[in-house]
Amino acid sequence: ERKAALAASTGPGQTSDGHMVPLLANVGGPGDLPAALEAGAEGVGLFRTEFLFLDDSKQAPAEDVQVEAYRKVLEAFPEGRVVVRVLDAGADKPLDFLTPSDEPNPALGVRGLRTLLEHPEVLRTQLRALARAAEGLPVYLEVMAPMVADRQDAKAFADACREAGLRAKFGAMVEIPSAALRARSILEEVEFLSLGTNDLAQYTFAADRQVGAVARLQDPWQPALLDLVALSAEAARATGKSCGVCGEAASDPVLACVLTGLGVTSLSMGAASIPYVRAQLAKVTLAQCERAAAAARATDSAAEARAAASQVLSGE
Ligand code: PEP
Ligand code: MG
Secondary structure, eight states: OHHHHHHTOOSSOBOTTOOBOOEEEEESSGGGHHHHHHTTOSEEEEEEGGGGGSSOSSSOOOHHHHHHHHHHHHHHSTTSEEEEEOOOOBTTBOOTTTSOSOOSOGGGSSOTHHHHHHSHHHHHHHHHHHHHHHTTOOOEEEEEESSOOSHHHHHHHHHHHHHTTOOSEEEEEEOSHHHHHTHHHHTTTOSEEEEOHHHHHHHHTTOOTTOGGGGGGGOTTOHHHHHHHHHHHHHHHHTTOEEEEOSGGGGSHHHHHHHHHTTOOEEEEOGGGHHHHHHHHTTSOHHHHHHHHHHHHTSSSHHHHHHHHHHHHTTO
C-alpha cells in the first residue's frame, strides 16, 4: 500500500488544499542529477559545489572547468530553479589551500563565506563561471552564500555577485543564529533565504555536528530550532521574499509539514526523500500544518514536538 501511495506521488509539491511547496533536490554534482530527475524534483535547492574543489589540494579549478560542471546541472532543469551554493570550505569540509590549519575551533573559524571573503579571487572566479554557465539558458538561477552571519556579510556577497555581472537572484543561507535573529536586515541585501538546518542546529545548541555524543542536540525537531526557522520565515513573508529549507530537516515528511506550517516556501532534500515528503504533504491541509507547527513549538523537547505535530497531522 505504501509502495502504491509513493508511485502515485508525482507532480509538484502541494498540500491537499493546494498550497504549493516546491520540492527541490540537494545535489553534490552532475552524478546526482538522474536520481533528482527521476524523483520528480522541481529543481535544485542546494547545489553543493565543493566536489569540484576536492581534486586539487593546491588551487581552485580553472574557470573553464567550473563553467562546464555548472552548465551540466543548469541544463538538467530547463525552466526550473537551480540554487547554487558557492564554495563552503572549512570546518567539516576543509580544503588544504584555503582552510587555516591552526584554528582551535574550525567550526567557529574561517569557513564558508568567511573563507571566500579572505580569498576574493576564488569567489570572483566561481561567480564568473556561474554567469557564463547560465548564459543563454532559460534556467532560473539563484546563487547563495553559506555561513552568512550578518547584514555586512550579506552585502559583501551581493556586491561580489553584482561585480561579477551575475544575472541571478542572490541569497543568504541561514546557518548561524545571528542570521535568523536579524533575518529582516539580511533581507535588505539579498533576495532570498535558505535555512541550512544542519549547521543552524550545530550553532544553536553549541553541539558539533561531527560528535556523536551530542547528537541529541542536533535533532532538527528541537523547539529552539523551530523558533529560529519561524523567525526567518516570518521575516521573508513580511518582505515578500522566499525562505527555503535545504538541511536534513526537510527530508523528514512530518517535519516537512511543520516547516510548511512555519511559513517555509520550499523544501530541498536528497532525491530519495522527495516521494515521501510529497506523499505526506498531499495528505494534509495548510491549516493543519500551521496547527502542527504551533503544537510543536509549544513543547519543550524534540520528542514531544514530534509527537504533538504527528497527532495534529494524523487528524486525531
Ligand atoms: C546545512 O548546514 O544544513 C547545509 C545544508 O549545508 P551543509 O550540510 O553542506 O553544511
Ligand atoms: Mg551548512
